[in-house]
Amino acid sequence: MEERTVPTPELLSAYETVPGMYLVLSDELIILTASDAYLKARGVNRDDIRGQFLFDVFPPDPSIPYALGFAGALQEVLSTGKAHQMPLLRQELPDPGNKTHIRPRYWDISHTPFLDEEGEVQYIVQHSFDVTDLVQAKKGVELREKELWASEKHLGFLLNAMPQQVWTATAEGVINYVNQICCFDFGKNPEELKALGWESFVHPEDLPGCLKAWKTALEAQMEYMVEFRLLMWDGQYRWFLGKAIPIMENGKLRLWMGTNTNIDLQKTNEQKKDEFLSIASHELKTPLTTMKAFNQLMKRTTDPDKLQGFIEKSAINISRLEKLINDLLDVTRINAGKMSYTMKEFDFGQMLQESVESVQYISPNHKLILNEKEKVLYIGDRFRIEQVLNNFLTNAVKYSPGGGKVLIKSEVKLNNIIVSVQDFGIGIASNDLQRLFERYYRVDNSALRFEGLGLGLFISSEILKGHQGSFWLESKPGEGSTFYFRLPLSASSTINPIAEKHLFYKDDSITISYNEEHHRLDVDWTGFQSFDSVQRGGMLLLKMLKENQCNKILNDNRNVLGTWSEASEWAGEVWFPMIEKAGLKYFAWIYSPSVFSQLSAKKSVDIAIGNVVTQFFTDISIAEDWLNNK
Structure with a gap:
């Protein structure tokens, strides 16, 4: 071997x-x-x-x-x-x-x-x-990198969850991060925003001041704060409060952390407040000045007849001043939630007659005609309802300065008292209709043509809401306006629906049927709608859409009376997301003849959250063709 x-x-x-x-x-x-x-x-x-x-x-x-x-x-x-x-x-x-x-x-x-x-x-x-020490050192580095990545991911999640625009910039001031709110507000992706630069979105009038403040902050490494207008995705400028702080590390500037907070509503309210104070000072000063003048005349005269005339005219101005002050007090009560009502039964027709006669007495240049007076007993606060009616009547007189007639009508319809006041005056433009009942707003307010603080309609709307009622109007510039208000005769009504499983439903306010041929829901809204009826009908639609597994709705509003504006925000922000999740993709909306109902529909769609494709129509056959082609 x-x-x-x-x-x-x-x-x-x-x-x-x-x-x-x-x-x-x-x-x-x-x-x-x-x-x-x-x-x-x-x-x-x-x-x-x-x-x-x-x-x-x-x-x-x-x-x-x-x-x-x-x-x-x-x-x-x-x-x-x-x-x-x-x-x-x-x-x-x-x-x-x-x-x-x-x-x-x-x-x-x-x-x-x-x-x-x-x-x-x-x-x-x-x-x-x-190599244990080397491996453990490497693992330590990897762990720290992983923790850093997780920390950055967590930070990104938190920043995206914030309701503000959030951004970061390098020590030199170059934007290197924007959160999702920025992308949504500007309609751009992060790379587009960083490439365009924040300066391209600032209003030209605000840009010089912003650049100066930013340069000062960069040089001094101190907090940056500025108010400016930014161009949003819809082409509108809105006010923002921009703030940024320097993030220091070991005495050296590492980055800038910034936020832009939407203050457009506050700015708008400030402008309205300033405008209101200007109007208020003017309106309060007018009767005071007149009273002062009559008091001086009363001191100088010894003629009993003239003295009596001066006293009567002073009394009229005292009443005007009292009304202005009462309006301010009512707004304060409404804002504090302290507007109270004394509910008692009274003769509505009698109250209507007395109100018309009262306004006619102080309006000699107009003819107030009470065409119909429904005899009905109503349970409510007579003083407050009379306040609403007087406001509608005095507005009709005020906005028809050339005189003429004012038509008043009262009727009971679908268990509701409906009152209409029609004038033939200046009318109201469509873009002013929605804002008419907003606090401190009035038509043609820049010219200060008519007396009053513009609070009457806002107060009236709150009184009607306190009685589960509503208001609306129809108007054409140069032809006049018709103001309506509705008061239900009973606080609640019994619902006796007719239903056939998931194929058909009908009650006094809505009819829903499953259209098997076109695999859609056909909806017919009827009569006066309230928040409760809209919410109830909306949830029925949601249920039947799920049960029939369809994705199209034909929404017919041609038989809707009045307005349902109090439910428009719920429809857009709550109902649309729910029904989209249930499967809705296409929504054909047939307009009501009521302008206010149309405005409510548009508002719901404008603020709707989600991707449901909604189209408005005035002709039901065109709406059906549109849906059938989807």
Whole structure:
């Protein structure tokens, strides 16, 4: 048998004392020796392992695939005669400081064969390098990077959840982040916004001041704050309060964190308040000045007839002043939620007759004609209802300065008292109709043509709401206006629906039927609508849409009377998202003849949240064709 070459005793002794972890194996994988460092790391003695088969002393880890473990590595070395580098290896080894504890160690292991003259492997030297500290350091870096990424992701989530525009900029002032609110408000994606720059969205009149304030903040590294108008996605400028603070790190400016808060409503209210105060001072001053003049005349005259006339005219101005003050007090009560009502039964027709006669007495240039007077007993606050009626009548007189007639009509319709007041005066433009009942607003208010604070209609609307009533009007510029108000004769009515499972439903305010041929819901709203009736009908639609699994609705409002403006926000912000989630995609809306009802419909769609495709129509056949083609 051919004699094998093995390392000399001197060489083996050198391996035992050399720094580093070495294990010397024969070509049959018998342990010849090991370095002191190897024995210490493994927690074994040299005499216990010398002469033993490697895998009897250190059995292979079954969790490590053969090709990646010691057996596979040594098999490759023996078959190829070439050195082999193992993948990074993790082993559980005794802690040198406490052998009862096991701790993970990471090794970079190589096997180097030593060959004879014929190229046969004679012995193998395994070198293990402990890289535990390096691996743990790398893992620490990766963990910190992961935590940083998670932190940045969490921060991004928080910034996107904020209801304000949020942005960051570099130390030099270049925008490098915008949240989703910015993208929504401006109608651009983040890259487009950063490329365009914030300056392109600022109103030209506000830009110089903004640039100056931003430059000062950058140079001084101090807080930036400015009010400016920004161009929104819809082409409208809105007021914002911009603020940014410098973020310092180790005394060095790292970045700027900024927010833009929408203050357009506050600005608008400030303008309305200033305008209102201007009008109020003018209106309050007029009767006071007149009273002062008459008082001076009364001091100078001794004529009893003239004196009586001056007293009467002073009394008229005192009444005017009293009404202005009462209006202000009513608005204060409404804002504080302290408007109270004394509900008693009274003769509505008698109250109507007396109100018309009272206004006729002080309006000699107009002829107030009470065409119809419904005889009905009504339970409500007579004083407040009379206040509403007087406001409607005096408005009709006020806005027809050329004189003429005013027509008043009262009727009971669908268990509601309906009162209409028609004048033939200046009329109201369509864009003023929706704003007419807003606080501090009045038609042609810039010219101060007519007396009064413009609070009467706002107060009237709140009184009617307190009686579960509503108001609306029809008007054409130059032809006049007809003001309506509605008062229900009973606070609630019994609903007696006709229903056929999920295919058909009908009550006094709505009819819903499933159109099997076109796989849609056909809806017919009828009569006067309130918040409750709109909400009830909307939820019925939601239920039947789900049950029939359709995605189209034909919404017919041609039989709607009056207005349902108090429910328009609910329809847009609550109902549309719910019914879209239920499957609605296409909504054909056929207008009511009532302008106020049309305005309510437009408002609902304008503020609607979601992606339902809504189209308005005046002709039902055109609406059906549109839906059928979807």
